[in-house]
Amino acid sequence: MFALVDCNNFYASCERLFQPKLRKQPIVVLSNNDGCVIARSNEAKPFVPMGAAAFEYKSVFEKNNIHVFSSNYALYGDMSSRVMQILTEHSPEIEIYSIDEAFLKFDGFEHHFDLNEYGKKMRHTVTKGTGIPVSIGFAPTKALAKVANKIAKKFPDRTESVYVIETDEKRIKALKWTKVEDVWGIGRQHAKRLSQIRIKTAYDFTLLSEEWVRKHMSIVGVRLQKELQGFSCLEMEQPESKKNIATTRSFDKNYTDFETVKERVTTFAVTCAEKLRKQKSCCNALMVFIHTNGFRKDLPQYSRNYVLKLPFPTNSNIELTKFANFALQKIFKEGYAYKKAGVIVMDFTPENVTQTTLYESTNPKHKQLMEMVDKINDSIGRKKVKLASQDVDRTWKMNQEKLSPRYTTRLDEIFQVKA
DNA sequence: TCTGGGGTCCTAGGACCC
DNA sequence: TCTGGGGTCCTAGGACCC
Numbered sequence: 001m002f003a004l005v006d007c008n009n010f011y012a013s014c015e016r017l018f019q020p021k022l023r024k025q026p027i028v029v030l031s032n033n034d035g036c037v038i039a040r041s042n043e044a045k046p047f048v049p050m051g052a053a054a055f056e057y058k059s060v061f062e063k064n065n066i067h068v069f070s071s072n073y074a075l076y077g078d079m080s081s082r083v084m085q086i087l088t089e090h091s092p093e094i095e096i097y098s099i100d101e102a103f104l105k106f107d108g109f110e111h112h113f114d115l116n117e118y119g120k121k122m123r124h125t126v127t128k129g130t131g132i133p134v135s136i137g138f139a140p141t142k143a144l145a146k147v148a149n150k151i152a153k154k155f156p157d158r159t160e161s162v163y164v165i166e167t168d169e170k171r172i173k174a175l176k177w178t179k180v181e182d183v184w185g186i187g188r189q190h191a192k193r194l195s196q197i198r199i200k201t202a203y204d205f206t207l208l209s210e211e212w213v214r215k216h217m218s219i220v221g222v223r224l225q226k227e228l229q230g231f232s233c234l235e236m237e238q239p240e241s242k243k244n245i246a247t248t249r250s251f252d253k254n255y256t257d258f259e260t261v262k263e264r265v266t267t268f269a270v271t272c273a274e275k276l277r278k279q280k281s282c283c284n285a286l287m288v289f290i291h292t293n294g295f296r297k298d299l300p301q302y303s304r305n306y307v308l309k310l311p312f313p314t315n316s317n318i319e320l321t322k323f324a325n326f327a328l329q330k331i332f333k334e335g336y337a338y339k340k341a342g343v344i345v346m347d348f349t350p351e352n353v354t355q356t357t358l359y360e361s362t363n364p365k366h367k368q369l370m371e372m373v374d375k376i377n378d379s380i381g382r383k384k385v386k387l388a389s390q391d392v393d394r395t396w397k398m399n400q401e402k403l404s405p406r407y408t409t410r411l412d413e414i415f416q417v418k419a
Numbered sequence: 420t421c422t423g424g425g426g427t428c429c430t431a432g433g434a435c436c437c
Numbered sequence: 438t439c440t441g442g443g444g445t446c447c448t449a450g451g452a453c454c455c
Contacts (some may be wrong), residue, residue: 002437029421031422031423031424032423033421033422033423033430034421035421035422035423036422036423037422038423045422051422051423052422052423053421053422054422054423055420055421055422056421058421071423097454097455098454099455100455101455115427133432184454185451185453185454186453187452187453187454188453189451189452189453190453216428218430218452218453219428219429219431220428220452220453242425242426243426243427244425244426244427245425245426246424246425246426247424247425248423248424248425249424250422250423250424252421254420262426280441294422295421295422295423308450328451339422340423344425399421400439
């Protein structure tokens with residue numbers, strides 16, 4: 001049996017933790033730059049759709065006393081690891097699937113434990129230890145555990161936020177209740193196609209011929225169908241090092257001049273290099289992209305990317321910056337108002353495997369230099385040591401008007417209890 | 420004024436090789 | 438009229454996830 005444990009409205013729940021007066025109050029959390037809504041408490045859901053543009057909903061927020069927060073990833077990341085730590089103690093095998101979700105495996109448990117009771121105990125321990133409410137679904141496959149979780153979340157009173165699919169009767173009942181577009185792995189495109197052939201529920205989907213599924217949804221769809229039929233195809237996965245690393249941002253406003261965009265791209269390249277060093281990888285290729293604001297139909301649009309194969313693997317700030325700027329020069333065009341850019345590094349090799357090519361290789365001095373830069377930045381605060389081509393004087397700020405304190409990760413912002 | 424960011428996997432089709 | 442056959446590798450694009 002698998003369990004899927006999912007934190008309820010995770011970001012909103014984190015914000016609420018340290019302000020008990022917000023219990024039962026509507027809360028939304030905004031994306032970077034306070035752009036759009038990325039999390040809502042249950043109370044806020046009737047008023048604000050997911051992904052709503054914040055500026056369009058300003059009056060809705062005010063009218064309904066919705067508390068608005070900028071996203072505070074330091075807080076969410078820390079609360080996430082606390083939740084995961086507790087879950088780890090409840091199962092021999094855990095797969096952390098996202099910041100607010102984990103699969104647990106319970107092989108043979110069902111013969112010795114009442115999973116429903118076990119789930120409730122687990123839920124209680126998480127809530128007691130972190131204050132974060134979770135929902136738990138148990139089932140013989142991962143996809144069915146997702147379905148069970150959704151039921152637990154939808155009917156918290158009846159299920160006490162724990163639901164177990166252990167018999168075929170319950171599986172069928174659950175699938176008949178689940179709309180096909182809500183199934184894990186069925187997105188907008190597939191949902192559209194399925195509705196054209198009158199497939200409405202997850203149960204309908206399990207009855208489709210394998211040929212049809214294979215033809216229109218590839219092997220991925222076939223696996224999903226098997227999972228929903230009760231045959232496990234998706235195993236627990238162990239974290240591997242990443243295959244791509246991206247650093248991309250929208251700008252606070254439009255930029256038209258090369259130098260400003262170049263400074264941003266330089267900083268993104270440096271961040272990618274830092275992330276690479278953290279997982280002890282070097283990259284062999286990189287992509288830079290820029291584009292204008294697609295929402296501004298009144299402005300001329302331009303969007304390009306450039307992929308550069310590197311002559312040698314590297315994770316040096318200096319070298320990656322050089323390559324990223326070269327790529328940017330290839331695609332930058334005057335006369336457009338740029339709103340977003342990004343650097344993505346790809347094709348990794350381990351840091352310690354140095355393959356000397358005939359012509360060029362990474363500057364060996366950079367390794368020590370970068371170690372020192374990381375050490376200083378780690379100890380005295382990020383971003384103190386920069387390249388001169390990054391903007392030294394100006395600090396780029398995201399719009400984060402409603403940022404909560406980093407209660408759990410910064411001593412000077414820690415939560416205070418008055419006696 | 421203002422609209423997120425970061426990932427994965429699969430497939431079709433082209434390039435290239437013998 | 439008619440123009441090998443088969444393999445591998447790579448890439449762009451499309452689908453999905455949170």
